[in-house]
Amino acid sequence: MLNKRSSAAKGAKMSFLKRILIGVLLFSSLFSEGVFQVQGVYDLDGDGLREALVLNGTQSSAIWIEISGSTIEDTLWQYHLPSQGTFNDAEVTDINGDGHIDIIAVAELFPGIKGDQNWLYVFLGHESGFSGEPLTLGHQSLDLGTVRPSNLALIPGDPPQLVVAFGTPIREAMLFYVSFPDETISLSNNRMLKAPMVSNGYGPLYVGGFISGGDRCLAMFSPEGNELKTVIFGIDQNFEPIYSDLLLVGDARGVVGTGIQGFQSTRSADTGLI
Secondary structure (H helix, E strand, C coil), rough: CCCCCCCCCCCHHHHHHHHHHHHHHHHHCCCCCCCCEEEEEEEECCCEEEEEEEEECCCCCCEEEEECCCCCEEEEEEEHHHHHCCCCEEECCCCCCCCCCEEEEEEEECCCCCCCCCEEEEECEEEEEECCEEEEEEEHCCCCCCCCCEEEECCCCCCCCCEEEEEEEEEEEEEEEECCCCCCEEEEEEEEEEHHHHCCCCCEEEEEEEEEEEEEEEEEEEECCCEEEEEEEEEECCEEEEEEEEEEEECCCCCCCHHHCCCECCCCEEEECC
């Protein structure tokens, strides 16, 4: 857990336990084969039933389900990536400020494939759910060469700002705002962030956004063996690195980018990362 005022928030624990419970439920029923990822717990239609976004299940690349007790009540929406593709991460938020929740996802890219590959997918929300066909953006538009997006995160604020981590060979993070002129994706105010501690590493690269002491922060992680390289940038301090550490994690393994979740402290206005 990362927070300048580290606290074990009860609400965060309950939310975390809910995700574990739903993960076990899905594993035992609908997604008993393969590796899947559960993105949060919601109730967008206000009917009292829990909803969740699941990535990379056996039935689809992304699926929005409704859960009643220990039963998957309904499949509300789903999408299949072409060529058996997978999503590395997703965020669920009202990204365009129209009052409807949207899904923003980053896909696994393959350096061996020539030509432009879509790395960013946006499923805009509407009154009856999410769009069936996404707006997409190809990696060549970034003009960064070979990119491998490993995870996606939100930087708290209004409007919301997104940050994506790019693994080897770039090993940097990119902050950006997104808009949708004429049903296309447009990025603005792009800013690349890097730090020697993680740029010179070999492990996967992940990011997460949170607020501490009223300041917006971005954490960058790189797990390597039994070490977790960590750098925190001050978004409101001209994006400067304000903290770095090499954390020993013992026998812990397998940091999952989609598992980096924000939480709201019950003791202050701060947020943090689990």
